[in-house]
Amino acid sequence: MxxxxxxxxxxxxxxxxxxxxxxxxxxxxxxxxxxxxxxxxxxxxxxxxxxxxxxxxxxxxxxxxxxxxxxxxxxxxxxxxxxxxxxxxxxxxxxxxxxxxxxxxxxxxxxxxxxxxxxxxxxxxxxxxxxxxxxxxxxxxxxxxxxxxxxxxxxxxxxxxxxxxxxxxxxxxxxxxxxxxxxxxxxxxNLFRKDKPSTFKDTKGNMFSGFVKGVTKYGKLMITLEDGVVKKFDLKEIEILY
CATH class of the missing domain: 3.30.930.10 (Bira Bifunctional Protein; Domain 2)
Known part of the structure; x- marks a missing residue:
């Protein structure tokens, strides 16, 4: 080394x-x-x-x-x-x-x-x-x-x-x-906020709630929304508010 x-x-x-x-x-x-x-x-x-x-x-x-x-x-x-x-x-x-x-x-x-x-x-x-x-x-x-x-x-x-x-x-x-x-x-x-109710903000400033479920093999974040739908987000498309 x-x-x-x-x-x-x-x-x-x-x-x-x-x-x-x-x-x-x-x-x-x-x-x-x-x-x-x-x-x-x-x-x-x-x-x-x-x-x-x-x-x-x-x-x-x-x-x-x-x-x-x-x-x-x-x-x-x-x-x-x-x-x-x-x-x-x-x-x-x-x-x-x-x-x-x-x-x-x-x-x-x-x-x-x-x-x-x-x-x-x-x-x-x-x-x-x-x-x-x-x-x-x-x-x-x-x-x-x-x-x-x-x-x-x-x-x-x-x-x-x-x-x-x-x-x-x-x-x-x-x-x-x-x-x-x-x-x-x-x-x-070890993901932060995994399976906990969390608030997110998208690139337009819109806020929404959901649960961090995991990631795809491509690195997209999977979030279960309030209606139960799982949506995938790419880097910088959203941020977790905490």
Whole structure:
């Protein structure tokens, strides 16, 4: 396992993409930065992090050794990897907010950005992970928190990183072995608001009620509406209000 440590970069995902274009890269190569000047989240959002207090890193995962038909299984496996790593640190009340935010006590502590490299098939993936670890102030972000906020403990960043990498290898092995159903079942079990009455808002600002039931193999969220109909929603088509 190769870890590249940087003081600063625009975005670890962008750095790693440039790096693999010029170098032969081994599986699980990690780019770790103390500071990102242009950190990116899902759908073009910005990921902001205080210098040297959190984990901001990207990991290269070689997928050429096995065929992943549905890329969302990678997202599910990575979400579960982080969940398991944080559970090992005794972080309480952990849930996955669809598609792959990690919450503790209903506060966002981790975001994931997955960028797949597809040529004739899905060949590799770059997994960007931001974990709020020791930062304690999140001005203007009332739903954000850190591990230290939640537990009061100051964490060693390298320890958290290595736990995440170790768990990622474990769940990657499940995918390599074709245990897709096990990954999907565990992901759905840990979904935020699963089987609880919830309120949602669509892109037009309309609000409606329903129950989170699970996800499709393509990553769409399945919601049972008040009339009993199950409807599927794509990323950014709706948000869960909480």
């Amino acid at each position: 190769h870890i590249i440590k940087l003081n600063a970069t625009d975005s670890t995902n962008s750095y790693l993409r440039r790096y693999i274009a010029k170098n032969k890269v081994e599986d699980y190569t990690v780019v770790l930065a103390k500071k990102q000047t242009n950190g990116r989240g899902q759908m073009g959002t910005v990921w902001s992090s205080e210098t040297s207090k959190n984990l901001t890193f990207s990991m290269f995962k070689d997928l050429s050794v096995h065929y992943v038909e549905f890329p969302f299984y990678i997202s599910m496996a990575i979400s579960l990897s982080i969940l398991k790593a944080l559970k090992s640190l005794n972080i309480p009340d952990l849930k996955i907010k669809w598609p792959n935010d990690i919450l503790s006590e209903n506060k966002k502590i981790c975001g994931i950005l997955i960028e797949n490299v597809i040529k004739n098939k899905l060949e590799s993936t770059i997994i960007g992970i931001g974990v709020n670890v020791n930062q304690t102030k999140f001005n203007g972000l009332p739903k954000a928190a850190s591990l230290k906020n939640i537990t009061g403990v100051h964490y060693d960043l390298d320890e958290v990183l290595h736990r995440i990498i170790s768990c990622t290898k474990e769940y990657s092995t499940l995918l390599q072995n074709g245990d897709y159903d096990a990954v999907k079942k565990e992901y759905e079990y």
